[in-house]
Amino acid sequence: MAIRVAIFEDNKLMRNGFEAICNGTEGLMCSGAFADSFDLDFKIKKAAPQVILMDIEMPGTDGIAATRHVIKKWPEIKILIQTVFEDDDKIFKAICAGASGYILKSTSPARLVESIIEVYNGGSPMSPYIASRVLKLFQQFAPTEQQNEDYSLSSREKEILSLMVEGINLQLIADKIFISYETVRSHVKRIYKKLHVASASEAVAKAIRQRII
Amino acid sequence: MAIRVAIFEDNKLMRNGFEAICNGTEGLMCSGAFADSFDLDFKIKKAAPQVILMDIEMPGTDGIAATRHVIKKWPEIKILIQTVFEDDDKIFKAICAGASGYILKSTSPARLVESIIEVYNGGSPMSPYIASRVLKLFQQFAPTEQQNEDYSLSSREKEILSLMVEGINLQLIADKIFISYETVRSHVKRIYKKLHVASASEAVAKAIRQRII
DNA sequence: TTAAAATTCACCCACCTGGGGTATAGTTCA
């Protein structure tokens, strides 16, 4: 029994190309090729796909919202995102929406077919670059058991750093923890030295990324 | 120039097998094959690898701790974990330790070679099952799908914001993207309005937390 | 108990920043 694949892709050339690839491959068949996500439910019901090849940029709801919607309604359908976007935000949102794989438009037809079969079998094909971005993001968000490089901030310093992360300015921090403005500045300067940074932005970025606070 | 690969694997048969595969492949060479991670630094210095094929179960410090150590000391070395373990905890720890890829022992020699080349080129090969586990874990740990407000930053604004996140000051940003200092300031002010913030730290914090860039 | 941190406070100075303007050229879209 061939795997039923639905295609959402607004570019006609690509859509036809994907359709041809699917139908030309043993074990795959295209059960629907659509240019937009209007009437999404109707299209899904009609195509009854097991795998969806989903473009992100599309008329109607974009591919990520469509993914979220489909996964919620038909959790058994596997969705393979295929797009030109390689920015972290898109990757992140697509994964959170429940996509099973994420490949770039530059992927070869052979690899595309492989990927469709892989998602169908429960795997998660990703283009190499995407995979490395996912790992990077993962490292960022993981509840760090990683021994955070020890900058040996004192507790007061940590306290002040976390207030800085809130975006509170130094004068207000002083008021908040009942010490003088100049003292706050002393602490801040020491924090910069310990973190090897030279500005509030850098300190904040480092604090958040490395969960120092 | 062949990619220098070091192998850490306690099973002699497998170690010899991997070594043979590397040396038998155009573009790869095994610059060291070790059964344990004792004297790790010495072994790394001796082999001077660009990619390490790392087993998890090993005498001495286990492969994950070894990964953590090597990445910290030689961040440019790419580490490809190869193991029989497919449990979430191991996967999770390996990624957090800084591994670039994670493949199973069941991987074919051809795929193994591909994977080594992929990590060397900055990609992150993962066995299909591992990849799907990573996505699952990712969904678990991802900061709760706060409906990412759309701040509709222009691409220039995003570019500048991301430079700010790097901690680069406005003058240097101007130099870097070849526009005047005052123009950068104009952009920055507009960014602040769009993000409803009033300082660089706040903007950076918001950008990182909500992955706006 | 003595040395080393941590915490507190102050002053100086140059420069950066945030907020307020204004203005022009180019693009896009209705």
Next chain:
DNA sequence: TGAACTATACCCCAGGTGGGTGAATTTTAA
């Protein structure tokens, strides 16, 4: 074809920030 937006650029000004230095007091660790 205008309106809206974007990118570019400049001005002013008050106040914030980063860096340096110095010093007193308390807490912690050796």
